[in-house]
Amino acid sequence: MGRQPHMSEKSQLIDKLCANRDTREAYVRSKVSTSVASQIRAVRRRQDLKQADVAELSDMKQSRISAMERPGTRWNIETLVRLVAAFKFGLVVKIVPFSEMLDWENEFNQDTFDPATIEEDAEFIGTEPRAADSSNSFAITGYMGQTSNVSASILNNYVSEVAIAPAPPIKATNGEATQNQSAAVGG
């Protein structure tokens, strides 16, 4: 039994998303591009950097940084990784249901988005935050819904949501490794 016809704009959207792969692709792309642009702008401002500063840190042109802060600009994962590494953040890519994708979008706020850099990430480094050094680390967070019907090209170039996040903690294989790791960081 098919869906009942709905008149509301929201219901029409849901029907189109369920029925049409191109619509889903455009929809997911819009969420990813806005989210990434907003996160980049947020962390750059949080670190009190100009676009030119970020360009130098990431070995990219200032115009490229500017473009990546504009919703809808095309970029690839490698470019994003390079940028996030320059910021000293992690990055996670994650395939999720549409509902989770929208939860992320609704909860995200550029004004309050404040991920820890690697030096500030006590859970990762296993001790007190330490002074900045030349280390870089990164991980990706992203969501993609309805992947079985979404073209593979999206996976190459887009994820539905990408979040800059502290890198996940390193799991020690035994007590000695944990101790050595702590000693190395502490020393």
Added chain:
Amino acid sequence: MEFGTRMERNHWTTGLSANFSEAAQFALISALKDAQKLKTLEIGMFKRHLKGKYRQRRIWELWFDCGDKREYRLLGIFGPERKQVTFLIGCYHKGRNYTPDDALDSAFKRAGDLTDGKATTYERKIPTDR
């Protein structure tokens, strides 16, 4: 706020974004959802004020893309109240060509009409999707 008619209220496929593809409408709504959470709306996000005669009416353009090799524009002005923006018209841009081709002049006229009290704005709710 948006310059337009009451009939177009909350219908994103008409009026302001009538010239936009489906992908562009999605991109626009996502960008506006993101922007409306900000405490401070910065002109940097709205890219730039237009030059020439458009500058006297403080018309700016918001740029966004949606992956279809067109650059989309929303032309607007700040106000009428503090922390409000009024969108005048939506268009897209390729090379030196705007579509519709009278987009800039329409925005200029509409901004003037608002200033002169010949036109009004209405508040548009940004869809939340859920």
